[in-house]
Amino acid sequence: MTSATESSGAQSHYKLTHLKALEAEAIHIMREVAAQFEKPALMFSGGKDSIVMVRLAEKAFRPAKFPFPLLHIDTGHNFPEALDFRDKLVENIGERLIVHKVQDLIDRGEATEDPGPFPSRNRAQIPTLLDAIEKYQFDALFGGARRDEEKARAKERIFSFRDDFGQWDPKNQRPELWNLYNGRHRMGENIRVFPISNWTEMDVWQYIMLEQIEIPDLYFSHKRDVVERRGQLVPIGDAPFGPREGETIVNRTVRFRTVGDMSCTAATDSPAANLEEIVAEVAAARASERGARMDDKTNEAAMEDRKKEGYF
């Protein structure tokens, strides 16, 4: 860490590293949205990508406040550590957080949990998000999705248009040229904006290291109760996240490469306890990050289908 900081500090001011180039692009995109839209919001999940997005927003707008609030679509299936982290971060940066709960929509009968043996609130996020857009009249939402995560995302624009129903039409995307973003939209239409589209998992980790950004402990190696389910290490917690029949709880040294819902995020065996070790692990990794997301495994075009319905 020390040597890295020193060597980057000694660099010529004229040299542009790839992280600085990606940072500059993301800041530009955020300012463009602030200028072209009336009511943007930044989707904040408590995961590392959205934490990086908050840092980028600080770079774009400090010393002023952000010209938008943070929005958390709360599935109720969060890791408790992620919620604690969220609240602490919001207090530190002094920005506004809106929490919109999936449970409220389920209670109102406007969203349902997926039936079946693997309860997931992944799909229930879609009506919840659309409800938040309607209630607060958001016309642009920042998301931390990256194109290296999944094939459908590899072809999505940075400014991704959604119709009144939040749907994405992959065949009818606006051409996006140079650094010129066309945010013109009609009432009721909104866009999803992905400022870190061009970042990879490795870039995100390197940026976290370079900027010394604090992230939840879940990402670092720790002892945790898990079960093996369909070849993955599933974290065990209070109901409904207990073990199923026939499953044996084991205490293993694991970490999470991605932090989503407890119901759909698997852990990986890992001794990586600090950022340098995580970066080394990512460089040597043999499974992609979304491989640990059970929600994408349903079928070959799972992500594309959910995106068309309004998922991020």
Add this chain to the structure above:
Amino acid sequence: MPAETKSKTDFSTDPNANKGMDFSTDAYLDMDLLRFLTCGSVDDGKSTLIGRLLYDSKSIFEDQLEAAESASLSRGDQRMDLALLTDGLRAEREQGITIDVAYRYFATPKRKFIIADCPGHVQYTRNMVTGASTANLALILIDARHGVIEQTRRHSFITSLLRIPHLVVCVNKMDLVDWSQETYDKIREDFEDFAARFEITDITFIPMSALTGDNVVNRSQSMDWYQGPSLLHHLENVHIAGDRDMIDPRFPVQWVIRPQGDEHHDYRGYGGQIASGVFQVGDEVVALPSGMESKIKSIDIGGDSQPLATPPMSVSIQLEDDIDISRGDMLCRPNNQPTSGQDIDAMVVWMADTPMKVGKKYTIRHTSNEARCIIKNLNYRLDIETLHRVEEAEDLKLNEIGRIAIRTTKPLFYDPYRQCRVTGSFIIVDEQTNNTVGAAMIIGETS
């Protein structure tokens, strides 16, 4: 692994493949970024080439390989189709075609790469132009059996039109022509012959076989007559720092940062991305369109002060004097200013199903500026196959390229595209559909 899945895209037999990259933290933080474009159609071996670059740099993960493999098998293919790794949308997978630009990422210890993977057919010209707009380098694939064909010329022309600074001509499938130097030399001559008409300054030719891996990552053992670098070696080492214009300072103001609160009540920063040139604290600057002059008081990124800023950094600039500046204005040096004007001569690539009409009004976006314009004239349409000027053309249809004259409702601060890609480009937006319908490169003032 069953015998039938052993295929030409199965790299596991290559002892050199995927041997792993050794990243040190310091090296990674010191890498630069190269954005390159690949264009070609299904048969050029483009997917195989990209697959090999991704695979050999460990950018394809096992679960993605498995997913592509199982999708191939369930579709009834005899072998794993590597294009499934790159063709992301369901329609593309079902039809076996590539219809949009896909962005791919890989890194070696020297550099990070972003590939804009573009479809090659003429009906996807607009997609290629989109991918080309942000590329520093273009890879053009030539099938050694077929030599220079119409598609090669079209792709080279777009490369030159969009002013991608570096071009690599990959003479692929050399294994199918017995690694013949004669064949390669002939293709190279043919290419140089027609490319002389284009403004392409840096061309590199590499004979290779993406299938066998010769000269992709490792130097070929089969072509000892070729003394140049492998493709990856070239991509890692091509000099791109000089592509940035450090001479002509241009700073389009994007967003004014004005904190509401006692702590920073004197702060008034102009947020934006440096389009070209170098800005330093203490520099004298002039704001356009007002013409008011001042000096740079500070440059910062999120409150971290910087002594200077170079393209394409996104920074916030404060001036010594309190002058009225807002989004769409531009900071530059008093003795080095862009052209300011409303009558503009430009090349345009049309991107919409509805043709461009002379006399119609559109909205344009240029740097952080928005204006309305009228298309005054279509000087000619350029036949992309023959490069002939069709002067009797009356409109521009999807994927057509032409030279137009526009008049804008307010002055734009621009440079010729050949001098600066950021201040020399604009997009045309249809005011009814809100769609981006044209991409334009400024030549200069209309005469």
